[in-house]
Amino acid sequence: MTTPHPLWRYASPAHFLPLTGRLLPLLWLLAALGIGAGLTLGLFIAPTDAQQGETYRILYLHVPAAWIAMVCYGAMAFWALWGLAWKTRLAFVLMRALAPTGTLFAVLTLITGSLWGRPMWGTWWVWDARLTSALLLALLYVGFIALTTAVDTPDDPRRGDQAGALLALVGALNLPVLYFSVTWWNTLHQGASINLRGSSIAPQMLAGLLLSTLGFWAYAGAAVLTRARLLLQARVESEARWPRAIGSLA
């Protein structure tokens, strides 16, 4: 018999809860430091942009939010596949815990984007490919949350878990096609300023952006883990009531 990888044991709530209990203070600290330092650097110290003036500074919130919103959906689909394949309950708990944070950042992306678009493009909203796909991503998140809550029965989250997992997978498979179709339809958004060959922005700007990204990531991780712990504890409590419920039938 092969021994399982030592990481696997964290799939068990008995190991997951203490681990996250130790991780969470660290993540919250990182979030506070990263967001604080990143935004200070970005909002007060970094130079004014040559073309966009002061308005570009919203990017210290906009860019991390957009990254996190997209990656959260990928992570949701990952845990959905994991849960459907191996039936570990922690996978579904993490999948559900990711959705509200993903929604939050998708909505933040939309709000900060339109606040930036007003002075730069002269309009709150244009029907451009990236804006439209960001809105669709937010809708996919809302649909996921609505479905899981509507399918759930009290004390038994399994049906909601599995329906949500299927939807997350279908959505993730659909996303590339969706993104392609919308890009094919219309493109106006400015291209990416950072790529693997180097960045086209000033070093302080980059430092501020990286720090605030780190901070928002830490916040997202902390929020997701906190939510996962609460969901898990609620499930463990409701499962603890099962023997009593069955006993009362006999």
Add this chain to the structure above:
Amino acid sequence: MGAALQAAAAITRREWSGTLRQPAEWLTPLAFVVGVALMFPLGLGPEPARLRELAPGLLWIAALLASLLSLPRLFAADLADGSLEQWWLSPLPRPLAVALKLAVHWALSGLPLVLLAPLLALAFGVEDPLPLALSLLLGTPALALLGGLGAALVLHARAGAGLLALLLLPLQVPVLVFGTAAANGGANADSALLLLGAWLAVLLALAPWATAAALSLMLD
């Protein structure tokens, strides 16, 4: 093999006659499309040039919304009277049963729309309604396949119809984008039609399996 074919024929026959006997089920979406098409000139003004320009997109949206109408009932009746469980016990592979059900559903709800939409396009002053009909011919099966999946997922949900629309509209975006581009004509129309066909092929290959998996979940 013989038993599976027999089951397939039985399911097809049952679905076909069952739906045909309830004209309300397959006539309502058609009447809905006519009603929505009537609202556009009333809401946008009767100017012929503008209506002609907007017609393909408007009719596509009307067809898309109409495809949502009959979905909440698609599997609910079969679940309630137990026939879904009988299909699951039959020798027929489950995805095939789902595909047959959806094929009949499309033949009685999508195909009439494909035939009706060009007539409405003529009423909007479109000179050549053929691209619209072709794009709907490829697009409505794609909508039906996605719709089947959505209908299976919300089978046990409260407030199913609104939830279904919320789930399906983002997923239907590629169909709408390619479909309207193909229907509008112009330089991109041919590639749009090919992309729509490709997406339909992908959905045909994947959606019945996903729908069968979702229905299995709902039966547990």
